[in-house]
Amino acid sequence: MSDIEVLLRMLSRRDELTAEEMRLLAALPKRRRLFARGETIIPSHAEPTECGLLVEGFAGREIMVGDGGRQLTAVKVPGDLLDLCTLLMRVTDHAVVALTSCVVSFISHRELLLVIEGCPHLGRLLWLTTTLDGAIQRNMSVNVGRRDALTRMANLICDLYHRLEIVGLAERHAMRIPLSQATLGDLLGISAVHVNRTLQTLRRRKVVSWNTSGDVVIRDYNRLAAIAGFDPVYLNLVKLSR
């Protein structure tokens, strides 16, 4: 898939894009780079001059907590802009790390701002992605807040399924999530051991199958969504009129 293809899919699911707008986005100069799993894509407390579009792989927002542990506050999937916030906030408050090997396309802030100036509707669309990012983050907060491990896990699976489906990386309730159980623990705020036991429960109940190599199949979506208390409104899958 081309660099821009995933972005266009992600955006056009939320709003109509004109041919001209697609052209403008496609014409943006991009610097493509590969990251190995574990590498830092964007460091914390930095002042980037470009923003990254995740093209392949999974990345995560990482904030270190006091005692050496880390908390991942978000998973990023292909089509997500990794640090659009730096376009407006000078200093990053978190790092973005590669959770699997990743392909990232960088677009300079300057170029991006020029395009927005020439096409305010694109600006609004990018603003919308910031809003969406906030909504996804909120869902994450709820998730780690007051729910038990099983609910958290179910919610994460629902969230990823819908987001991957948008960019064509999930279909018929199947997808690949090649994250280790330790990484899942960092995402859900639970220990790796408990992730393991939680997955076993989901398997035992025949709701989800998730093998060691990361192939995930949702065997009973309705039950999964019920366990998760999942409400997809936050994903804003209803198109906005212009």
Add this chain to the structure above:
Amino acid sequence: MSDIEVLLRMLSRRDELTAEEMRLLAALPKRRRLFARGETIIPSHAEPTECGLLVEGFAGREIMVGDGGRQLTAVKVPGDLLDLCTLLMRVTDHAVVALTSCVVSFISHRELLLVIEGCPHLGRLLWLTTTLDGAIQRNMSVNVGRRDALTRMANLICDLYHRLEIVGLAERHAMRIPLSQATLGDLLGISAVHVNRTLQTLRRRKVVSWNTSGDVVIRDYNRLAAIAGFDPVYLNLVKLSR
């Protein structure tokens, strides 16, 4: 304090505002309304046509979780826009409720969009508030994710102190936070009983005093920030050049 005064303070702490921009914001027609504690300011799954500016009081984003419990994913203080996200996302994914009695000024989306069209820099500034909101949300996620109750509480106190200070509602380490312990529990994802015990620990260690009527004094900021592992970068208190 006038309706717009708190908003101007909040914004001008992050970027320069010209006299013209201030005039535009002040000239926006507003519909002022009072809410009693516990009332819903913006319902969930609604399609608002205006956005609320919190002028006085504390509000919270509320998402209900399965078993009747609620999770507050954010506290809003005077100067905060309560639901700017609805300007771009049609349907609200959460409710906003009054945690104390609140004064809210509503501004219609239409008027707001007109102003932005005429003054792109104001649009960027509002976009920045969306970004900022995301950063505050992220800090919240970290907070409820993997930290113990004491750390969560310390973090919330630091967060509120800085945000209240910006709008002139905190100074010399003193502020009023008239939230019940049950409400604090909903914010931190812990039970009300545990909130009580946590506050006692902070009092016993002479880090914070917090009496029943909501007067809070940070007696040892450095120790509090150390307990919290607090890093204020996310509040973006460094002004952006234009």
Add this chain to the structure above:
DNA sequence: CGTCAGATTGATATTCATCAAGATCGGTGG
């Protein structure tokens, strides 16, 4: 075949929720 990362399992420790019973306090009506 050896190695290594990750998954799995069992045993124990900790944190926090829950339940239940006072204590405190501001307000309210007699």
Add this chain to the structure above:
DNA sequence: CCACCGATCTTGATGAATATCAATCTGACG
């Protein structure tokens, strides 16, 4: 003025969810 009331804060006791530690198992890969 006083008795009462409801809401909130406080305290103690018990139990459940999850962390932590340690050991073993598995599969990929050189």
